[in-house]
């Protein structure tokens with residue numbers, strides 16, 4: 754598999770099988786992702802992986818929060834407003850999902866709340882003293898991890914809904930106070946029977962986002 758094949762093979766998966774991930778595959782993915790560049794080789798990613806009963810505790814904690822209609826933690830960053838360009842791209846998401854998934858798109862909210870029935874979540878933390886550059890490094894690390902997963906036949910989704918309530922993970926995973934949660938990436942085998950996984954999100958024309966000067 755070459756890089757372009759991996760890039761084209763990665764899509765966000767929203768329904769996973771319960772099949773656990775083989776340890777050697779997970780290790781291969783983590784070894785590959787560790788090659789990600791970072792400012793002064795600071796390697797700011799602090800990776801906590803929840804599987805099995807530990808993940809069940811986190812899922813239950815989140816379901817309780819949803820049942821209480823709890824607000825997402827103020828720790829979770831949100832833009833005060835989306836840019837016009839971002840809004841233009843976002844408005845295609847729903848119609849494209851309906852086109853590809855039909856009625857199965859109706860499971861979107863429930864599957865998000867159920868953490869996509871994933872058997873594993875990779876939570877990426879960074880030290881609170883670090884700057885936005887470290888978040889840049891963590892974004893790159895996330896993509897490395899997701900591409901390495903494609904090579905291993907595994908599927909992923911990075912999702913804000915996996916990190917709405919960081920206090921739940923902090924308690925279950927005994928996360929030190931100096932770390933803040935940046936993103937969660939669900940990883941596992943895709944449930945190919947579930948049509949929500951048919952969704953291939955579009956991309957705008959390159960002219961919308963790339964400006965080349967000669």
Ligand SMILES: Cc1cc2nc3c(=O)[nH]c(=O)nc-3n(C[C@H](O)[C@H](O)[C@H](O)COP(=O)(O)O)c2cc1C
Nearest residue numbers: 763764765767846865911912913914915936953954
């Ligand atoms: C930081 C980030 C947060 C995301 N949060 C969610 C989420 O909470 N729920 C969800 O279903 N998808 C989420 N996604 C997935 C995006 O919707 C998806 O990446 C985008 O539509 C492009 O589709 P693709 O990943 O299949 O190429 C998130 C993606 C990123 C990078």
